Amino acid sequence: MKLRAKIAVACAAVLASSLAACAPGSSQSDPGPSAPASVDFNSFKGQTLTYVYFTDGPDEQATKDAIAKFESATGAKVNLQIVPFANLATSLQARLSAGNAPEVARVSDWHPYADKEVDFKQYFGGSYPSEFTPGAAATAMDSAGRMLAVPSDVTINGPMVNVDAFKKAGVEVPAKWTWDELVAAAKKVAAANNMPYAVAIDKSGNRLSTVLSQFGTVMVGPDGKNALDKDKAAKALTFFTDLVKSNASPKDFWLGSGSKYTGANEIFLAGQVPVYLSGPWQVGAFAKSATFNWAAVPNPCQERCGGFPGGKFMIAFKDSKNPALAAAFVQWMNRTENQREVDRTAYWLPTRKDLTDSGIEYANRQSDMSAFLSQIKATPSDTWTAANSPAFTASATSLINETDKVVAGKEDVQTAVENISAAIDKAIKAAGS
Structure with a gap:
């Protein structure tokens, strides 16, 4: 079927309402x-x-x-x-x-x-x-x-799942799930399929911002000021770093590349993890390379739903x-x-x-593109201004670096959050926001 414009127009509407002022x-x-x-x-x-x-x-x-x-x-x-x-x-x-x-x-x-x-x-x-x-x-x-x-x-960021692995484990993929439900399901599927990991996420400040947003906060607000809610950020980073430290999300992958972006797509394609958080740019490559049935599915919700834009x-x-x-x-x-x-x-x-x-009629995998597009309306408006702030890149680099330190046992979450907040202030000042 043809992917009509209604959902894509929703993207424009969200962007317009949140970005027009700047x-x-x-x-x-x-x-x-x-x-x-x-x-x-x-x-x-x-x-x-x-x-x-x-x-x-x-x-x-x-x-x-x-x-x-x-x-x-x-x-x-x-x-x-x-x-x-x-x-x-x-x-x-x-x-x-x-x-x-x-x-x-x-x-x-x-x-x-x-x-x-x-x-x-x-x-x-x-x-x-x-x-x-x-x-x-x-x-x-x-x-x-x-x-x-x-x-x-x-x-828009969102998860993809190994459908064959979920079926083998007898686990349903719900239309809506929390992070706790996603992790519980992923661990069950991983165990049933002898997979070493449950959830993989690209090493990316943009992807990690998805988790921050789902726990209720962003780094830069619509007014261009520091919008990080430290309590919510601490909950998000505690949740994520606990996943990595326990190796439910691959620890070696996370610590192996410094602050540079690294995609976890090869881990997913190798059948080592049943759930992978990335984005629609993977669809074409997976359509050609995946040796198993897979599908894009809704983002997990926590305090709020949706993904994070780019x-x-x-x-x-x-x-x-x-x-x-x-x-x-x-x-x-x-x-x-x-x-x-x-x-x-x-x-x-x-x-x-x-x-x-x-609308765009894609070469194939229309349902997966629709799944990603469906997340646009669920994605909070403040994420769009956060992602497109001139201070975002430097703030995201700090987010990655401080998360690294927590995973490596070099600092605690609260210290990481304080350092991230200070880095956001510095980035905003450097950007002239």
């Missing part, structure tokens, strides 16, 4: 022509741009296919440079410091590069943001109303060798027909207004 300049007017006269797409023949990119899986081939169409249409050449997500920020900062900015990059947080980024309004007009849902556009705008990024997709952006650097070509490439990749085709095969959720209206 992103002036969003327009509801008609988006205007797809290729404004101020940018001549016929003038790029023989020119080259560098696109620094990280991949979530099937999006790599979808992106390469789209790039090939861009090259054919314009005569330009795209040098695609794929960098592991864990190394992306370090790589980009090193290139910028060396005066070797790429034309374009795919990022999960554009704020660290704001002073180096092209304002897309300058190339495509003040109404360009209105081509995207109000909420998606808001995540790409700074306080001055500049559009410093183009939102290429949105995500998104990816394309940015163009004004100090690159060819910023005009960079802006043109980003705009072209996010035209209706091109975003639709990439989303369909990459299992991305659209950001364009017209695509949320029409």
